[in-house]
Amino acid sequence: MKNSVAIFILFIMTFSGAIMAQETAIIPVIPYPMNPELLDGRFTITSQTEIIVSPETRPIGQYFSRLLAPAMGFDIQVKEYPRTEKKTGCIILDLIEDTTGVGPEGYKLTVLDDRIVAGAPSLAGVFYACQTIRQLLPPAIEKSEKVPNTAWAVPGVKIEDRPRFPWRGFMIDCSRTFQSMEYLKRFIDLLALYKLNVFHLHLTDDQGWRIEIKKYPRLTEFGSKFAPRYNQQGGYYSQDELRELIRYAAERKVTIVPEIEMPGHCLAALASYPDLSCFGKQFEIYPFFQGPNIQENVFCAGKESTFEFLEDVLDEVVELFPSDYVHIGGDEVSKIVWKKCPKCQARIKAEGLRNENELQSYFVRRIEKFLKTKNKRLVGWDEIIEGGLAPEAAVMSWRGMEGGITAAGQGHDVIMSPTSHCYLDYEHDKISVEKAYSFDPIPRELPAGKRKHILGLQGNMWTHIATNEDAVDRQVFPRQIALAEVAWSPADRRNWKSFSERLKTHFSRLEARGVKYFSDEPGK
Helix, strand or coil: CCHHHHHHEEEEEEEECCCCCCCCCCCCCCCCCEEEEEEEEEEECCCEEEEEECCCHHHHHHHHHHHHHHHHHCCEEEEECCCCCCCEEEEEEEECCCCCCCHHHHHEEEECCCCCEEEEECHHHHHHHHHHHHHHHCHHHHHCCCCCCCCCCCEECCCCCCCCCCCCEEECCCCCCCCCCCHHHHHHHHHHHEEEEEEEEEEEEEEEECEEECCCCCCHHCCCCCCHHHHCCCCCCCCHHHHHHHHHHHHCCCCEEEEEECCCHHHHHHHHHHHHHCCCCCCCCCHHHHHHCCCCCCCCCCHHHHHHHHHHHHHHHHCCCCCCCCEEEEECCCCHHHHHHHHHHHHHHHCCCCHHHHHHHHHHHHHHHHHHHHCEEEEEEHHCCCCCCCCEEEECCCCCCCCHHHHHHHCCCCCCHHHHHHCCCCCCCCHHHHHHHHHCCCCCCCCHHHHHHHEEEEEEECCCCCCCHHHHHHCCCCCHHHHHHHCCCCCHCEEEEHHHHHHHHHHHHHHHHCCCCCCCCCCC
């Protein structure tokens, strides 16, 4: 079966009414392309095949060659030739000027008997064309060792494709459970495979501070570990490790967005530097279920030293991460201690604020003003709306769609990530693959003129329950794959029956990469 191209092309001829207006063959690609057409024939990659590149596309060609080599058992040569020279027996990766039908991240792909031609107006588009070629190959291409006696055939197709949304994200919580650098890299590989382009790292919370800040060494010396009596492992990422991760992600057209939680969810920082709290007492870092889920103690908004500390931290964060966005959290901030704190109450009075909600807004606005001096945009969870949004803040709407509707209505950019469809720590009987697939990030009630503010969607994986990497895999996959199609494919092209059939071939891909995905089948 491995050698049969038929298993990789699902010749499902169907009329699907509103979804597809004409009879068509379904190719096993996820996310489903905008305009696919099945052609006769196929192109077989052999040791004589060449990847033809321009100087600009050479890095993508080299990446693609490295990607294919382990399973194929041979290296595909990457070469430059003049565009006027017609080549056969090759895969051509080219930048094109014509953006008609594909936009800035889209691509055009043609697979013929004698060559594959992939063209796009951007390097991202060329990269995504390579991911489509990858998915058209047998699933064994994902294996890390040579697969003998396999015909590496790509079916004949003609595709024009582009993403529906510019923000196609996934968040992993590194604070409550620390993940290895190797695991994060594997995640990036999987995001790239499904054309996801944002990897949101939740680096700080009550359960641990996971990013090295050179000016404040206790954040990782002390704040990256649980109190000894819990006998649980912690960990953190050095700045050099994060630079390598960022480089690795950028090669795969994935942007890493860092999250530094404030003014709440900051126990690890307060335990490291108690003076950042309102009353300066000693704190203990505890596993998620060993203490309050929401801490009363938060950063003191009345002390100038709090803002000096956070600006110092963000100085190092923005130096590391080239992302346009920095996520500051802003969710589930208890106001109990602020109400008791003389310094916070003095700040409310001095700034003419009405209450503690407006004090949080003051806090967020002040951080946004600082980030703007670094040419960064602030994004936060939808609680940052309370007390008034910072002028240019983007909102990640998690408590349903309402926060996103409010923010977009006010002209703010929004990433939709509601618990109803996008919280992958929820059990599969609460959010099934089909339910995740049914999600539409654009609410019907949002006026047409405001819909441009919906940047896209994001799946979130909080690791307070799934405390090992296999468990994280089972929570995330295949639901994040469903969300990937929601984020990329046109709404009128999405079809659950088609997706569920295509997904069957992708289970083999996940298995080849060692992913412990969730399945209803016995033994999975």
